[in-house]
Amino acid sequence: MEREPLSVVVTTFDNADTIGTCLGSVAFADDVVVLDSGSRDATRDIAARLGARVEVQPFAGYSAQKQAAIDLARHRWVLLLDSDEALTPAAAARIRAVLQAPQAAGYVLLRREWVFWRWQPDRARLNHYVRLFDRTRARMSGHEVHESVVVDGPVQRLDAVIDHYGERDIEGRVEKANRYSSLQVRDRHGRAPRFLRARMVVYPTVAFLRYYFWRGHWRGGWAGFVAARVHAFYAFLKYAKLYELRRSGSESNRPPFETESGQD
Structure with missing residues (x-):
């Protein structure tokens, strides 16, 4: 056939x-x-x-x-x-x-x-x-x-x-967590979930436990532990960046100083 x-x-x-x-x-x-x-x-x-x-x-x-x-x-x-x-x-x-x-x-x-x-x-x-x-x-x-x-x-x-094959080192995985969390903020713009501060505190621990124990990555030794920690950091970043956007999204909330052109 x-x-x-x-x-x-x-x-x-x-x-x-x-x-x-x-x-x-x-x-x-x-x-x-x-x-x-x-x-x-x-x-x-x-x-x-x-x-x-x-x-x-x-x-x-x-x-x-x-x-x-x-x-x-x-x-x-x-x-x-x-x-x-x-x-x-x-x-x-x-x-x-x-x-x-x-x-x-x-x-x-x-x-x-x-x-x-x-x-x-x-x-x-x-x-x-x-x-x-x-x-x-x-x-x-x-x-x-x-x-x-x-x-x-x-x-x-x-x-x-x-x-x-994904990210072959910790640096690549952390960089991806940073980039993807920023993209998720764009996805959720205007519809951020409630209780962001509580989510920043609680959800990273939940994400770690779910990844490490429920999904079985504890069987992967230190590689699994490090991956679970980075995953928890990613969970934190998502909500921290949404909170930052909520607090400083308007021009009126920007720092009250200016930098000279071309300088940090």
């Missing part, structure tokens, strides 16, 4: 160290689209050498950039990957099998995380996202961060794992 043809779409920016692994894991696809936002390294050259159609567009935001990549796909069925993700061989085989006779409009795939210097422990909870979908019945959510695929129709879970 012939399977449905598949387009793989990937957005990139300076991902020369991971794009080869990413595209190599989807060599079975009928169409591969890489939408680059102006890489200064060899990302585009590597992608083209591996047979991808490479397009360039200024970065429009995570959700909008991914939607633009999806719109470039030639086929109805799309697999959406980040440039630092790769399918396991078993996942590639499972996707090929399900596309012989799709029974849903979208499929949720599991994602295994590289945590600083090791893979997350086998018994820790895996993140899961809709990544395989019929693009005529799906769209990106439009969020500034933590964007997702919204499917109009039934969604099923697929026993397929994506390996996510």
Whole structure:
């Protein structure tokens, strides 16, 4: 039985160290689209050498950039990957099998995380996202961060794992926490939750306990502990920045001094 043809779409920016692994894991696809936002390294050259159609567009935001990549796909069925993700061989085989006779409009795939210097422990909870979908019945959510695929129709879970190489050191993870928390403030502008001060105090501890114990990252030794602490810091930043915006969002609340042009 012939399977449905598949387009793989990937957005990139300076991902020369991971794009080869990413595209190599989807060599079975009928169409591969890489939408680059102006890489200064060899990302585009590597992608083209591996047979991808490479397009360039200024970065429009995570959700909008991914939607633009999806719109470039030639086929109805799309697999959406980040440039630092790769399918396991078993996942590639499972996707090929399900596309012989799709029974849903979208499929949720599991994602295994590289945590600083090791893979997350086998018994820790895996993140899961809709990544395989019929693009005529799906769209990106439009969020500034933590964007997702919204499917109009039934969604099923697929026993397929994506390996996510992500941030390979603490500095990268902290930088991402800072950047993503600022984007979440933009997402929530004008609709900040109540009790922000209480959330700043309580929620980081809740986030740590949930990540470390409930999701099982305590099994990952010190890597899991550090990741849980950074996750708690991210939870704090989200609410602290919303509180800052509420307190100093107007010109009247700015500091009563000026700096000279060109000086800090």
